Amino acid sequence: MAKAGEHANVSYGILKFIHQSAVALSFIGFFARGLGMMREAAWIQGRLARTLPHVVDTVLLASAIGLVWVLGVSPFRVPWLTAKIAGLVVYIVLGSIALRYGQSKHTRVVAWVAAMVSFCYIVSVAITKDAAGFFGSFR
Numbered sequence: 001m002a003k004a005g006e007h008a009n010v011s012y013g014i015l016k017f018i019h020q021s022a023v024a025l026s027f028i029g030f031f032a033r034g035l036g037m038m039r040e041a042a043w044i045q046g047r048l049a050r051t052l053p054h055v056v057d058t059v060l061l062a063s064a065i066g067l068v069w070v071l072g073v074s075p076f077r078v079p080w081l082t083a084k085i086a087g088l089v090v091y092i093v094l095g096s097i098a099l100r101y102g103q104s105k106h107t108r109v110v111a112w113v114a115a116m117v118s119f120c121y122i123v124s125v126a127i128t129k130d131a132a133g134f135f136g137s138f139r
Contacts (some may be wrong), residue, residue, distance in 0.1 A: 011023055011066075012067065015066045015070060016067060019063035019066075022060035023123070025056045026056050029053050029056060032101070032118070033099055036049070037109075037112070038109060038112075038137060068081070079126050080131045080133045087118055087121050090099070090118045094118060098111035098115055098130075
């Protein structure tokens, strides 16, 4: 028989694996679409390139919500989770400029690079469990 709390640990482990896998897939897809944007590749306008990121990001968001639920935490009461959410909003805005709304290729490329930096910040916050993320090394 399973011990008390053992199912929560299994659920946490599975959700964390799904979340981390979705993070990796999301970044790889964003990186590839950014390269495609710079090269003006036709494939970035295709159905798969427009649909798959939404599927991956839905899995990413659902797994994040599942992790918060399993851990029983309020994300806005945990500073590093709040920082991840804020970083995510910045990443989404910059990513939208990079892949859709940028008025020039230069603007889109700058937004793409900035979005990747914000992505790295989010990952560094997750790893360090510190709202400063990689900026904490400058303290």
